[in-house]
Amino acid sequence: MSCLIAAPCSGSGKTLLSLTLAAVARARGETIQPFKVGPDYLDPQLLGAVAGRPCRNLDPLLCGEEWVRRCYRWHGGRAGRVLVEGVMGLFDGRGSGSEGSSAAVADLLGLPVVLVVEASRQAGSLAALVRGFRDHGPPRVALAGVVLNRVGSDRHHRLLAEALEAIEVPLLGVLPSHPSLELPSRHLGLLTPGELGDLGERQRIWARLAEEHLDLGRLWPLLAPPAGPPDGLDPIHWCLGQVPPEPTTAAPSAASTPSPALPVAIASDAAFHFRYPEAQELLSACGLRPVPWSPLADEPLPADCRAVLLPGGYPELHAAQLAAGRRSLGSLGAAARAGLPIVAECGGLLLLGRELEDGDGNRHSMAGLLPFSARRGGLSLGYRQAVPVADGLLVRRGEALSGHEFHRWQLRPQPPLADELAGGEGLWQLDGWGTPARIEGWTAPSVHATWLHLHWAGCPAIPSRLARAAASAVPLPRNAVSCSPLSGSPLRPMSAGA
Numbered sequence: 001m002s003c004l005i006a007a008p009c010s011g012s013g014k015t016l017l018s019l020t021l022a023a024v025a026r027a028r029g030e031t032i033q034p035f036k037v038g039p040d041y042l043d044p045q046l047l048g049a050v051a052g053r054p055c056r057n058l059d060p061l062l063c064g065e066e067w068v069r070r071c072y073r074w075h076g077g078r079a080g081r082v083l084v085e086g087v088m089g090l091f092d093g094r095g096s097g098s099e100g101s102s103a104a105v106a107d108l109l110g111l112p113v114v115l116v117v118e119a120s121r122q123a124g125s126l127a128a129l130v131r132g133f134r135d136h137g138p139p140r141v142a143l144a145g146v147v148l149n150r151v152g153s154d155r156h157h158r159l160l161a162e163a164l165e166a167i168e169v170p171l172l173g174v175l176p177s178h179p180s181l182e183l184p185s186r187h188l189g190l191l192t193p194g195e196l197g198d199l200g201e202r203q204r205i206w207a208r209l210a211e212e213h214l215d216l217g218r219l220w221p222l223l224a225p226p227a228g229p230p231d232g233l234d235p236i237h238w239c240l241g242q243v244p245p246e247p248t249t250a251a252p253s254a255a256s257t258p259s260p261a262l263p264v265a266i267a268s269d270a271a272f273h274f275r276y277p278e279a280q281e282l283l284s285a286c287g288l289r290p291v292p293w294s295p296l297a298d299e300p301l302p303a304d305c306r307a308v309l310l311p312g313g314y315p316e317l318h319a320a321q322l323a324a325g326r327r328s329l330g331s332l333g334a335a336a337r338a339g340l341p342i343v344a345e346c347g348g349l350l351l352l353g354r355e356l357e358d359g360d361g362n363r364h365s366m367a368g369l370l371p372f373s374a375r376r377g378g379l380s381l382g383y384r385q386a387v388p389v390a391d392g393l394l395v396r397r398g399e400a401l402s403g404h405e406f407h408r409w410q411l412r413p414q415p416p417l418a419d420e421l422a423g424g425e426g427l428w429q430l431d432g433w434g435t436p437a438r439i440e441g442w443t444a445p446s447v448h449a450t451w452l453h454l455h456w457a458g459c460p461a462i463p464s465r466l467a468r469a470a471a472s473a474v475p476l477p478r479n480a481v482s483c484s485p486l487s488g489s490p491l492r493p494m495s496a497g498a
Contacts, residue, residue: 002076003114003144003222004037004106006086008133012118013149013175015043015183015190018085019203020175020210021223022050025081027207032223033079035072037105038087039383039404039453041274041312042189047085049193050203054277058084058109061093061100061383062402063458065108070235071457072109077228081220084111090133090141094383095433098139107139114172114222115143119160120150127163134169144222145170147214150177173214180205192273236281239460246465261289262470265301266309268292271322272348274312278457286467295351298325301332306470307341308332310348312453316376316409319356323364332367335476336447341393341469344449346407350374352449354414370442370449377410384432384452392427392443393469394462401459403452405430428452446473 007014018034025032034047034055039062044055056075058068076082086102090113093101106113115133119126134143146164151157151174164171175181180202184191193199210216229238264283266275272295280290290309291302296318301308315322322329332351336342342352350356355363355373363373384403388395395401427441427450441450446469456462 001222001224002082002084002111002226004084004086004102004109004111005116006090006102006106006113006141007116007118008129009089009092013116013147014085015046016149016175016181017114017116017147018043018047018083019050020181020206020214021083021219022047023203023206024210024216025223026050026052026203030081031079032081032083033076033225035076035082035084036087037084037102038100039406039455040087040189041276042192043085045192045273046183046190046196049199050206053079056278057276057455058105059100059455059458060105060108062404062455067235067239067457068105068108070229070233070238073226073229074235076226079225081223082225083223084109086113090115091136100383103137103139103141106141109226112142112144112222114145114147114219116147116149116175118150119148119156120152123156123159124163126160127167130164130169131167134167143169145172145218147172147175149175170218171215172219173210173216176209176213178205178209180209192270194270235457236278236285239278239282239457240285240464243461243464246461246468261287262306262467263291263302263304264288264307264309264466264470265293265305266290267295267311267313267348267351269294269296270313271296271315271318272311272313272351274345274347274453275309276455276457278455279309279311279463282456282460282463283467286463288463288467288470293328295325295328295332296321298327300327300330301335301476304475305335305340306473306475307466308335308343310342310344310351312346312348312407315347315350315356316358316374319358319364320362322351322356323366329367331476333369336367336369338474338476339446340473340476341466342447342449343394343466344447345453346405346451349449349451350409353411356409371414371416372411373414374409374411376408378408380405380407380410380435380451382432382435384430384435386428386430386452388428388443389426389439390443393446393448394465395428395443395448401428401454403454405432405451405453407451 032051034051036044048055091098091103093099352370353372354368357375386401426439427443430440431437
């Protein structure tokens with residue numbers, strides 16, 4: 001049986017322990033499948049890079065409990081070892097409750113918990129803290145043991161070990177102080193694997209440190225893989241099988257995949273990389289061919305592409321370079337005027353506006369397709385319930401979807417320019433714990449633009465609808481990519497909300 005790696009709070013060392021265990025598996029020549037609880041993009045990129053296979057998110061709030069079970073069993077059952085990293089504190093879920101928390105996922109999957117505790121500046125108090133997490137509930141957790149982080153000395157280590165022994169909780173090792181275990185971060189989380197130029201060397205050091213400081217004799221059996229799903233059905237095709245028929249036509253499926261598959265451009269570079277692996281897998285199963293496209297490299301959209309996806313990321317860190325990409329912005333404007341489906345989430349939304357301020361307050365022109373400028377502001381964070389207020393490219397009026405919002409840039413709506421966007425209804429109403437309900441996003445027959453991140457495994461009608469829209473779209477002409485991003489007619493008709 002595998003385990004879930006959790007902690008009392010963020011910053012305790014969950015990711016460090018997960019990375020070191022993944023590094024040991026690779027050093028030993030074993031396959032290991034990583035999972036991450038919650039709506040995270042950055043930790044999974046690091047875990048996936050070290051493990052050598054995509055990290056899968058387990059989020060019952062975004063995807064539902066049955067998807068979480070199937071994803072865990074299917075992907076975990078195809079590796080020699082499995083690790084599951086939790087999110088935030090062990091019982092931190094939606095609002096002040098434990099719904100969707102690491103504890104809830106451990107209970108759902110029947111996993112014992114390894115608790116990582118940042119132990120600096122405490123001794124006997126460790127016992128009270130660990131006992132509280134062991135005995136708290138619901139849901140109750142089975143505590144397999146504790147790994148300590150930031151132990152100051154041998155004497156400190158002995159004090160902490162005695163405290164755990166007094167409450168009969170196994171000590172499974174320590175994470176030692178070492179430069180390789182200091183992971184740099186920025187305003188949304190850790191740096192990406194591509195920004196850690198020494199990741200390979202760190203991985204070798206992590207494996208050595210784990211062999212020296214962790215009780216692998218007791219930890220390794222806790223990484224055993226699960227059995228696969230009883231029906232043997234992979235989660236992607238199971239997911240698409242849950243899509244009800246649309247009023248006019250049945251949802252696309254792998255059995256009706258057109259040949260050749262229709263190309264769909266996905267912004268994929270250092271500015272746009274917040275996406276779940278299931279998004280591309282679902283698109284492929286619906287008869288589309290994801291094609292990487294780099295706005296940062298000033299690439300024009302791929303010839304003959306049928307749709308454009310702009311995922312989240314860090315466009316604010318690359319605003320000047322994006323503004324200089326006349327070919328990439330020009331082809332995006334041409335795609336909008338041609339009516340190609342355009343889907344933008346969070347950072348991808350920022351590319352569609354008029355201006356984007358970087359962290360220093362410098363303003364940079366973007367594609368100019370939506371009437372707003374964006375600048376750094378307050379943090380918007382949390383799960384949101386979304387109810388569309390109109391039929392659109394991907395959603396239908398009255399549907400209920402669950403998503404997640406996480407950004408520090410805010411929009412400043414501007415009056416529409418001549419022939420630009422008219423005001424009206426937005427995409428949907430967002431509602432979440434501790435935040436007032438509001439109308440948010442932009443929608444049109446060929447556009448879906450929003451702050452909200454969705455996991456398409458929780459709303460598989462969306463890739464199916466995108467596939468139908470792409471099949472109906474006229475391919476982007478090869479000579480269209482030379483257009484200026486601000487020339488010609490802007491997107492219309494469209495509704496706006498921010």
